[in-house]
Amino acid sequence: MRHLILMDTFKGSLASKEAAEAVAAGILQQDPSAIIDQSPVADGGEGTLAVYAAGGYEIRTEWTVDLAGRPCEVMYAQHEQEAVIEVAQICGLSMRHETDDPFLLHTKGVGHLVQTLRRKGMTKIRVALGGTGTTDGGLGFLHEMGCSLRDAEDRPIRFHTNPLVETRRLACIDAPFSLEALVDVRSHYSGQDGPAYLFGPQKGLRRNEIECLDQRLKEMETILKLENIQGAGAAGGLGGAIHAVGGTIVSGAQSILAYLGCEERLRKADYVWTGEGKVDRQSQLGKITGEIVRSAGIAQVPCLILAGIVEEKIPGALDCRSIHIDRPVTLDKEQTFARLTEQASIWLKELSREQG
Structure with missing residues (x-):
């Protein structure tokens, strides 16, 4: 399976590249043969x-x-x-x-x-x-x-x-x-x-x-x-x-996704992963996470969102999950990395089970 990972920053915890590496680690724990395609992303702000x-x-x-x-x-x-x-x-x-x-x-x-x-x-x-x-x-x-x-x-x-x-x-x-x-x-x-x-x-x-x-x-x-x-x-x-x-x-x-050639990369992907520190209504109004969901929808590729806090889910994504579920929210870098890795692995295991 080919996974395109485009994670935004988790402000105060992880840079975009680090968040993507955490998700990649979780995917490879569950599927060592997975093909990982990742890039740092931003929406015109930090990163x-x-x-x-x-x-x-x-x-x-x-x-x-x-x-x-x-x-x-x-x-x-x-x-x-x-x-x-x-x-x-x-x-x-x-x-x-x-x-x-x-x-x-x-x-x-x-x-x-x-x-x-x-x-x-x-x-x-x-x-x-x-x-x-x-x-x-x-x-x-x-x-x-x-x-x-x-x-x-x-x-x-x-x-x-x-x-x-x-x-x-x-x-x-x-x-x-x-x-x-x-x-x-x-x-x-x-x-x-x-x-x-x-x-x-x-x-x-x-x-x-x-x-x-x-x-x-x-x-x-x-x-x-x-x-x-x-x-x-x-x-x-x-x-x-x-x-x-x-x-x-x-x-x-949109400009950065075009620069990264994401339209072509999406066509090759089985799943696309994205997320940020907090997903809310603003995430749908020009922010990178919302644009990735929109692009994935056009390409008909399932999009999975992992976030620190989820205030409002983004329509069109397969799901939007908090990495801190049932645990206190933290900005600690090591804990955030570990929880991203853990949740990516758990989610992929669920998807594999659903596919039989």
């Missing part, structure tokens, strides 16, 4: 660089500034004149210091790195959006890209506060190279499903700040012509900013 590195991209480092303007060295992936960056390494929620004011954080570092890579000769840059701590509508990025951001008195903004609040006039330029935003959400640039209301609380914004930023996002949405653009609200509006300079917004999950 995206690892996916491209596994496919032959070289990991390099460069300097930029973080979400509060502090110098930071970040990794990116490069192959010939193409580069991939993860914005979470630049303005990720984990980059925030306790003393940082969430309202003031910005995406200037993303634009700075994109411009640096452009000067290095990159002709295509993929920007993986996910896990950010910013809600600036991507205006920090636009500033670094050379767009004109001016205040109510027609002066260049000075980033004394959130650039959404300062900016009253904005003139964009088109990027003279290919720019692609890999998104894992379909949210709009403003409104109840926009970045301020949807993700502001988890980024530390207060209610009055959320209302203020959403009002400014509404105005910028009109200026940048982002009405009804799905994914524009990704990374606090950075998705919309990339669109505004001529970039494209694509599903990170």
Whole structure:
């Protein structure tokens, strides 16, 4: 039997590659002759660089500034004149210091790195959006890209506060190279499903700040012509900013599955295994686990999901099981690995018994 294993990260426990290795170990315990085909996966957030590195991209480092303007060295992936960056390494929620004011954080570092890579000769840059701590509508990025951001008195903004609040006039330029935003959400640039209301609380914004930023996002949405653009609200509006300079917004999950050649690999598989730390409603809305289930359904290959926590099962999968069933949930790396291995072995044994 041939098993295609495409496991997402178990945040706080296992990287994508480690989760896949745990499942593979369980399969081989039960069926030593099984053929294993595995790859790390991501949906445009954490782990995206690892996916491209596994496919032959070289990991390099460069300097930029973080979400509060502090110098930071970040990794990116490069192959010939193409580069991939993860914005979470630049303005990720984990980059925030306790003393940082969430309202003031910005995406200037993303634009700075994109411009640096452009000067290095990159002709295509993929920007993986996910896990950010910013809600600036991507205006920090636009500033670094050379767009004109001016205040109510027609002066260049000075980033004394959130650039959404300062900016009253904005003139964009088109990027003279290919720019692609890999998104894992379909949210709009403003409104109840926009970045301020949807993700502001988890980024530390207060209610009055959320209302203020959403009002400014509404105005910028009109200026940048982002009405009804799905994914524009990704990374606090950075998705919309990339669109505004001529970039494209694509599903990170679909893009990465295509890069990995999963359509062809699915045709050869008897089973596909996937999963993540928590499966919930969001897993079906552009996340990698949901996209794998959808692709498996098209290929008519049974899909098995192993997760840490299961809040809502994904329709179309053979089943969705928690590895912590009847046991306390843990983030311990060794225990998570062992439970993934154990549950994969148990499940395959059940499938073998059902097939006679």
